[in-house]
Amino acid sequence: MNKPVRWGVLWCVIFGSIFHFSSFGVAEPRPNIIVIMADDLGYNDLGCYGCKDIPTPNIDKLAGDGVRFTSGYVTWHMCGPSRAGFITGRNQSSFGYYKNQTTPLDPHQGLPKMETVASLLQKQGYVTGGVGKWHMGTTNDQHPNSMGFDDWFGFMSGGLMYWPLDHPSYKGKYNPLKRPAKWRDIHHTMPVIHNNEPVEWDQYLTRELTDAGIHFVETNKEKPFFLFMSYNAPHLDLEAPEETIAKFPADKMSKVPGVKPEARSIYGAMVYELDLGVGQLLAKVDELGLADNTVVWFLSDNGGMKRTSDNRPLRGAKGTAYEGGLRVPMIVKWPGKTPEAVVLDEMVTSLDIGATALAMAGGNPAEAGLHGKDVRSYMTKQTDEAPHNVLFWHTGKAPGPTGVIRQGDYKLLISKSKVELYNLKDDLGETTDLTASHPERVAAMRGRWMEWNKGNVSDLWKTPPKNAYQYGDYEWLKGSQHYKAGQE
Secondary structure (H helix, E strand, O other), X not given: OXXXXXXXXXXHHXXXXXXXXXOXXXXXXXXXXXXXXXXXXXXXXXXXXXXXXXXXXXXXXXXXXXXEEOOEEOOOOOHHHHHHHHHHOOOHHHHOOOOOOOOOOOOOOOOOOOOXXXXXXXXXOOEEXXXXXXXXXXXXXXXXXXXXXXXXXXXXXXXXXXXXXXXHHHOOOOXXXXXXXXXXXXXXXXXXXXXXEEOOOOOOHHHHHHHHHXXXXXXXXXXXXXXXXXXXXXXXXXXXXXXXXXXXXXXXXXXXXXXXXXXHHHHHHHHHHHHHHHHHHHHHHHHOOOHHHEEEEEEEOOOOOOOOOOOOOOOOOXXXXXXXXXXXXXXXXXXXXXXXXEEEOOOEEHHHHHHHHHHHXXXXXXXXXXXXXXXXXXXXXXXXOOOOOEEEEEOOOOOOOOEEXXXXXXXXXXXXXXXXXXXXXXXXXXXXXXXXXXXXXXXXXXXXXXXXXXXXXXXXXOOXXXXXXXXXXXXXXXXXXXXXXXXX
C-alpha cells in the first residue's frame, strides 16, 4: 500500500471514530442521551399541557426549548409492561410480558435475558447508566448490570417508600415487616442499591435519585453516555417533604373529579419535587458544557392514577385502555435540531425513543429488531409525514383477544365481549361509540389487530401462591430484612 493510500485509510478511521453517518443526513457527532421517565404522571399535570395548580417550570422549559407531542403513547397502561416495552425497544407482548410483577423476589417473574436499548448502546461505545425504579426482575440475570447498564443506582422493585424505613412517620410499620408480608410491602421496602451494593440514604427519595443522576453525568462527561432517569414519583405512596406540601394547600388545588383535595395536595408536592430534580439535572448538564450535544426526552410510563391525577381531556386513567391510560406527556429537546416550542400532533410511541437513540448512536434499529421508528426527521420538522399510520397494543393481563388498534383518527378497543370505536380527532374524550355506524371499519380494524396479535406469545410467568417468595439471597439484599441465605 503506498503512502497516500495509507494516510487515506488512517483518516477514514479517525473520522469514523468521531462521527457517524446515517440516512438522516450529514455526519453528526454522537449525542449524549438522557431519558427522564415519571411514574403515573397525569396527562394534564404539567404546565405545558395545561396544568394550573402545580408549577413545573423546568419541564415546561424543556418543552419550550424543544418539541412537545400531543399524541405520545406508551405500550401498556401500567408500569411493568410499559417499562419492559421501553427498555427493550420491543412491544412486550411479543415476548410474553403481560402484567406487573406481583412478587418481586419470584425468580420466574420479570424480563427474560435479552438485548435492551442500553445493551445496544453499549455496543455502540456508549457508557450506560440508570437511576431509580427497575421493576424488571431481581435475579442476577435480570439485574440492570446484566441487562446493559454499566452503572445502576436505585431499587430493583416496582416502588419504594420515599423515606428510609426508620423514618419516624412510619412508626415502625415497615421495619421490621410482619411475616408473611404482602406483595406490595415487599415491593416498597427493598434496599436502595448502587450496582450490587446496598447504600445508606437519608433524604427524600426523589432528591436522592436526582443526586445520583447528577453524579453519573459528572463522572462520565468525557464519553458519550446514555442515562435512564427512572423516577418513581409521583407513584403512590403519597409522600413529600412537609415544607413542599405546604406550598400546595388542599383548598387551592384544582378540583379534579374523583380526586380528594388532600391527595391532590401531596401529589402536587411530589410532581413539584420531580420538576425540581429535572431542573437540577439539566442545570448540571449545562454547567458541564454538555447541553449542546445532549438529547433529552421526558415522558410518563403510563397515565395518571384516577385518585391523584388529572388526565383531562382524556377518558380513563392508569389501568385502562382508554386514552387516559395509554397517552402520556412526551417531550424531546435536541439542541440545534429540534425547533423551539413546537407542538407535534402525529402519533409517536415510547418504542421510538430507543430506535431513535440507537440510530443517533450509529446503529440500525431494524437490524437490531426494535419495533419503534427513528423519528429524527419528524421531531426536527424536516418532514411532516407521520411516523406511524397505525399502532397496536395488547392490553390484557394474559394472551387473548384484548387490545387496541389506532389507525389514523380512529381507535378500536377490543375485548372478548365487545368492541368500541372512537374518532379521536372529533372525540378525544372517547364519549361516543361509533361501532354501530361503522361496521365495515370495525371489521377491518379488528381483522388487522387479530393478524398482528398472531405474533404475540404466551405468558412469561404464572402468578405464584400467596405469600411465596418472601426472601432472596442476592448480594445486594444483604443487611435487608428480605435477605435469607439459601433462597432461590
